[in-house]
Amino acid sequence: MSMNNGDTNSVHAHYSPSIHYSVGYKGIYHRDRELGFNGVQLNYLLKRWNNPASQANVYFKTGAGVGYSDRDAFDNEFEPSSFAGFAADWENRRYFVGYENHYMDAGDIDEFYTQKARVGIAPYIGDYGDLHTWLMLQIDHAPDEDNQWTVTPLVRMFKGVHLWETGINNNGEFLLNYIIRY
Numbered sequence: 001m002s003m004n005n006g007d008t009n010s011v012h013a014h015y016s017p018s019i020h021y022s023v024g025y026k027g028i029y030h031r032d033r034e035l036g037f038n039g040v041q042l043n044y045l046l047k048r049w050n051n052p053a054s055q056a057n058v059y060f061k062t063g064a065g066v067g068y069s070d071r072d073a074f075d076n077e078f079e080p081s082s083f084a085g086f087a088a089d090w091e092n093r094r095y096f097v098g099y100e101n102h103y104m105d106a107g108d109i110d111e112f113y114t115q116k117a118r119v120g121i122a123p124y125i126g127d128y129g130d131l132h133t134w135l136m137l138q139i140d141h142a143p144d145e146d147n148q149w150t151v152t153p154l155v156r157m158f159k160g161v162h163l164w165e166t167g168i169n170n171n172g173e174f175l176l177n178y179i180i181r182y
Helices: none
Strands: 001-003 008-019 021-030 036-052 054-069 077-092 093-106 111-121 132-141 149-159 163-168 176-179
Touching: 008 036, 036 077, 132 163
Parallel strands: none
Antiparallel strands: 001 008, 001 176, 008 021, 021 036, 036 054, 054 077, 077 093, 093 111, 111 132, 132 149, 149 163, 163 176
16 A cells, blocks of 8 residues: 655555454654654454445554664664554445554654545446546544644545545645555
8 A cells, every 4th residue: 555645645555364353564654753663563344334235434544663764874873663543434436435553753843633534436336347436535544743634535435455535635735645455
């Protein structure tokens, strides 16, 4: 997975030994904070509801590794770092609702909390194997930032194992995400 928006670039490669959890590498870079993270992420499925026409999930996500600051090009700072948060979503073939939060502790470098919510609608219902399209609205909240709220209209498309998302937020910053699942 490659996730990129106006504030953050991240990459996540993980493996799911069971339906209940996945483990893998997580790399994140927060541009405005000049903070990077490299470590291991664990996603744990707390609850899944499989209904005849919809599905809902609640996940606990956590990670541990090394945080670094590149504020001074000649004196990088490294700290043991960790993060944790919850993610929940519900969707059927027409509607999507999701929420996620994230608390990051990078020792003496930085500490912060963020959250985001999404709503979406599929303008058409495709058959299995078709290109599926969603129109979504994402709202990000970073309480300790100067610009605490960001609104991003985006388009999500997926076909087979590929998912793409692209949008532009109210500050003119691009969002571009790509996920491949196999």
